[in-house]
Amino acid sequence: MHGWFPENISTFGADVDGVFYLIYYIVGFWFLLTQAAIFYFVIRFRRRAGQPAAYIRGDTWKQLSWILIPAAIVLVLDLGIDAAGARVWEEIKTRVPAGDVHLEINAKQFEWMITYPGADDQLGTADDFIVNSELHVPVDKDVRITLKSNDVVHSFFLPNVRLKQDVVPGRAIDVWFKVTKPGTYELACSELCGFGHYTMRGTFIVQTPEEYDRWVRAHSANA
């Protein structure tokens, strides 16, 4: 299973994968147990001469405990899974920090228009600049992005960050992440947004803070 996930480069990505594996092992165990029971019963209780079926209605508490006790264990495990997931969800989605870097993305068919704050680190000033479908962020910094859409619903998906958020016209939705490894990755749209949906790809470039600053200054000087 490990080999199938894209490489994780965010601080919270391992927590998402952790909840995945927690569920994987819990339900995997129950799944195998249940399948084993089915296959065992099918073989063990196939029709044999002189061996009539038992008359078991399952209408007493004693008999019902065969299924209700396993179901109660399922319930307890479910609540445990909920608790583990709730903590991770809150870390990623509920508590969005102000961010060391704040960007704005306007999604439109079929591009990500990314607004950078320029040299003054402030959005909404004259030195802001827009780059299409090329997301630059510094490594080891809290990055906050305000997501907006100009037309239809898109979905902002960074597979390596384990982050996804629908981008809804009429709303400004904040997401955050902190990445730990420089490199070039991909930004995807994961909500059907029209005939060019599959082309709505962006490059996701994680740079050292120095490189990032240099890149921002170079562009805002042009602006």
Place this chain on the structure above:
Amino acid sequence: MSQVAAVEQHGHGELSFWRRYIFSVDHKVIGKQYLTLGLLMALVGGASAYVIRWQLAWPETPIPLTSWVPEPSMYEGQLDPNFYNQLVTMHGTIMVFFVAMPILLGGLGNFLLPIMVGADDMAFPRLNMMSFWTICTAAVVLISSFFVPGGAASAGWTGYPPLSDNPTYTGVYWGINLWLIALALEFSSFLMGGVNFLTTAINMRAPGLSFFRLPLMVWMQLTAAVLFMLSVGPLIGGAVMLLLDRTIGTTFFLPGGGGDPLLWQHLFWFFGHPEVYVVLLPGVGAVLEVLPVFARKPIFGYRTIIYSTIISGVLSFVVWAHHMFIAGIDPRLATPFSITTILISVPFAVMVFAMIVTLWGGSLTFPTPMLFALGFLVTFLVGGVTGIFNGSAAVDIYIHGTYFVVAHFHYTLFPTVFFGGFAGIYFWYPKMFGRMMNETLGKVHFWLTAISFNLVFIPMFLLGIGGHMRRIYNPMQYEFLRPLAPVNQFITVAAVILLLSQLPFIVNFFASMWWGKEAAANPWRANTLEWTAPSPPPHGNFETAPTVYRGPYEYSAPGAENDWLPQDRPIPAAAAAVRG
């Protein structure tokens, strides 16, 4: 009117061809009509899956057997991205609304519900006929949308606005209007059907047939009808609003005019999640009828299953936002909906455990219906446990909108509609057509389907874990998806085998009508009332109206003469012997 009067004068059985097979009011004929419609639409849905799969495995290469599709849908055998989106949309719409529902509710429900409760027909036979012809109209409208300028609906089967709202975003004008009209007609059809199901099961039960003696299939159809009728209203409202947005310029879902796209998502999924259970319950019902007959045992925990069904039905109304965790709703809503979602696994665990325990101590035989019922259990479990991943909001952040979700819901719906549905069709075919289906072809069909189905959808989980998005025309655009290309190719080969695996069924289904072995009234030695009627039952079903003395699953009862004890047999043989 004169025709109707003539029919009434002549009584049952002397109707013209048209009144007998086309505009019939007989619930059994209508059930078969629904079944035929569902199976025909499944061919369209399957064909669209084939084109989608080919494109994903070998993007932008000519697709075999599609050279007849004209431009602009295909260019020299290559798929246009717009047409790809149309096929994705239509595949979902067709399979859920025009295959699953017609087969399981319209087909099995119509055929079985009246006869299982010992009635001579539905409470409102003409309404029943009208509901069939309404969905038939809906199907014609839906299919015709492929042929209008701009093509069919292309905004996904969920039709999220603004994409589905403003025609400039898709280039599809009439296609989406017709799609909405087809959905509205389909909903009205099943609303009429629901009224009939409820009235018939409540008011027309045979003497002695109390609610807790009803076969579980009837309980499942009833619960499904109630869930559908309670949940569909908001979506009908939504569909009308979307149609108004598209035609007269209202802005219910357009933020530019003060509307909100998320409103649609709430309306859609408030219906959409109960809808999953509307489809699921009748499929489970078929399996619940088949298991005891071929285990020769009572179903384990009859009442517990009924209570679990009702609990899951109620819970299904408070889980819808799990489809919207990352849609932009308040993040504080995620955890409550995560809890309700994962809780719904408990009543289903109870039902599945009850089915498995039913096998314990049985005397199992494995004709085709039983194979499909067991196949349902084995495969549905995969769908059930993978739902836990999606239901966890934290995991959903990553796997939402990926092939993990696609694999999950195919593992719930395919077992329900096809394993459950085929179990039902092979089981009740002798009652429907008076002839047995061929066992060898049935077993070939089962094994081919079971193996290739798993080969298609297990790898899809891996695609999803790899981050592969749904509804992507060409995954090769993304570098991180390129290494997954062999998986896509494997899936497509398996999918073609899965489609071809249905040929033995098609041959068997039609050939057995003429050349099948003639069926006795009760070929499986089963207890429920439909088996006391002749095979096939005449218009009016029973020669004498049945009276019911016991529950439906008295198999291998101690002291009984045989290992089955029909619901309408007055005095158990053993009791008579004691008395004598």
